[in-house]
Amino acid sequence: MEQITVYLWGALALIMVVLEISSTGILQIWFAIGAVCAAVVSWYFPGLYWAQILTFAIVSGVLTFIGSKIFTEKTQGRQVGSNPVYSIIGKTAIVTKEINTVEGTGQISVNGDTWSAKTNADTVIPENTKVKVLDIDGVKAVVETINE
Numbered sequence: 192m193e194q195i196t197v198y199l200w201g202a203l204a205l206i207m208v209v210l211e212i213s214s215t216g217i218l219q220i221w222f223a224i225g226a227v228c229a230a231v232v233s234w235y236f237p238g239l240y241w242a243q244i245l246t247f248a249i250v251s252g253v254l255t256f257i258g259s260k261i262f263t264e265k266t267q268g269r270q271v272g273s274n275p276v277y278s279i280i281g282k283t284a285i286v287t288k289e290i291n292t293v294e295g296t297g298q299i300s301v302n303g304d305t306w307s308a309k310t311n312a313d314t315v316i317p318e319n320t321k322v323k324v325l326d327i328d329g330v331k332a333v334v335e336t337i338n339e
Contacts, residue, residue: 194237200230200247221258225251279306279324279332290316290334299324299332306332 207223229247236242279301290297292309297316299308301324308322309331316322322334 194234196233196237196240196243197230200226200233200243204230217258217262218255221254222247222251224254225249276327279304280326282324283337284308284322284324284332284334286316286318286320286322286334289318290322299334301332308332308334310334 204223204226207219207226211217211219211223225247228250229243232239232246233243282301284299284301284306286297286308287300287305288296288298290299290308290310293313295309297308299306299322307330309328310316311325311333314336316334316336321337323337324332324334326333
């Protein structure tokens with residue numbers, strides 16, 4: 192009867208793996224590894240429930256701490272830069288359709304791509320004007336005229 196804990200820890204590990212696969216984060220895998228370690232302890236020491244729980248808690252906690260540190264360091268500062276959409280920020284573009292933020296119209300051409308555009312101010316920027324891309328707001332490039 193005491194060997195059932197091996198199966199319970201294994202089931203918990205399987206549940207955690209399924210949750211990890213179905214989520215976008217990286218958290219449940221550490222608990223799955225902790226459950227596997229607790230199952231090993233349960234196999235060799237079936238009556239020591241406190242050792243199983245302690246093993247699960249320590250392994251899961253340490254791996255979660257180390258894993259989150261590594262994952263945070265590798266992705267820190269990349270949230271915006273890793274998306275190629277943001278690569279046009281700072282680039283020079285040409286207005287291909289008059290930009291009128293009040294009316295919600297305007298297009299630019301940058302790097303051979305056509306983008307909807309707007310300004311931070313309520314100014315109108317005529318066609319064939321050079322602009323600088325300041326930001327991306329939703330699906331629109333936020334631009335300002337370049338004074339030459």
